[in-house]
Amino acid sequence: xxxxxxxxxxxxxxxxxxxxxxxxxxxxxxxxxxxxxxxxxxxxxxxxxxxxxxxxxxxxxxxxxxxxxxxxxxxxxxxxxxxxxxxxxxxxxxxxxxxxxxxxxxxxxxxxxx
Amino acid sequence: xxxxxxxxxxxxxxxxxxxxxxxxxxxxxxxxxxxxxxxxxxxxxxxxxxxxxxxxxxxxxxxxxxxxxxxxxxxxxxxxxxxxxxxxxxxxxxxxxxxxxxxxxxxxxxxxxxxx
Numbered sequence: 086x087x088x089x090x091x092x093x094x095x096x097x098x099x100x101x102x103x104x105x106x107x108x109x110x111x112x113x114x115x116x117x118x119x120x121x122x123x124x125x126x127x128x129x130x131x132x133x134x135x136x137x138x139x140x141x142x143x144x145x146x147x148x149x150x151x152x153x154x155x156x157x158x159x160x161x162x163x164x165x166x167x168x169x170x171x172x173x174x175x176x177x178x179x180x181x182x183x184x185x186x187x188x189x190x191x192x193x194x195x196x197x198x199x
Numbered sequence: 200x201x202x203x204x205x206x207x208x209x210x211x212x213x214x215x216x217x218x219x220x221x222x223x224x225x226x227x228x229x230x231x232x233x234x235x236x237x238x239x240x241x242x243x244x245x246x247x248x249x250x251x252x253x254x255x256x257x258x259x260x261x262x263x264x265x266x267x268x269x270x271x272x273x274x275x276x277x278x279x280x281x282x283x284x285x286x287x288x289x290x291x292x293x294x295x296x297x298x299x300x301x302x303x304x305x306x307x308x309x310x311x312x313x314x315x
Contacts, residue, residue: 089242118302127205127289127305128243141300176242184301185231185250190243 087112089191090159091177097197098167106162106194110179117160118188119152122174131175134160167198201226201292205306212280213314220275220309222264222290230292232273233303234264237287246288249273285313 090109098104120128130144134154154160174195178188204223212218235243247258254266264275291303
């Protein structure tokens with residue numbers, strides 16, 4: 086059973102470009118979370134999605150950031166018009182339907198904005 | 200709302216010595232508690248979790264943590280550390296509300312450095 090997969094692992098974008106980060110949850114998991122880890126900091130919750138629904142986006146910046154989890158395919162975190170401050174590691178996690186289940190984390194996408 | 204405090208940002212310790220990484224939380228509702236370990240440039244791996252029941256939980260590689268409700272703590276301990284334990288350790292909580300999102304609130308992490 087493959088774990089949570091994220092691609093790309095490293096992404097370099099110039100200021101003003103778009104960044105698309107992909108996350109494939111573990112097989113059988115329909116709950117996906119995105120977290121951001123700024124340099125030398127802990128992880129901060131961004132958004133929680135179930136298939137075709139955004140459940141909680143209270144941690145997402147109001148502008149330029151969006152997320153989706155379509156019926157088919159991976160979850161996508163999209164950052165438009167990236168700025169240097171977006172440079173961070175973005176982690177995706179998934180869990181089962183069981184609410185007490187721990188979250189399984191992917192290896193992360195390290196975004197560098199030049 | 201929940202919050203997590205990891206007071207020690209860095210903990211140096213000699214190999215084979217004991218270590219305790221501290222985690223305190225605040226919450227107005229019951230929580231689940233987790234410790235994750237992150238090796239350089241990697242994702243987070245679950246070390247152990249407390250959901251309910253016995254307040255002492257153990258991992259397969261010698262770590263243990265004790266849930267103390269009165270002190271709102273979930274400190275991580277290991278009686279004898281190895282060089283390979285050098286990593287960053289994160290404490291996390293999630294609320295147990297049935298209507299909640301079960302998102303994690305993380306501490307800022309403790310960097311454990313094991314010295315030869």
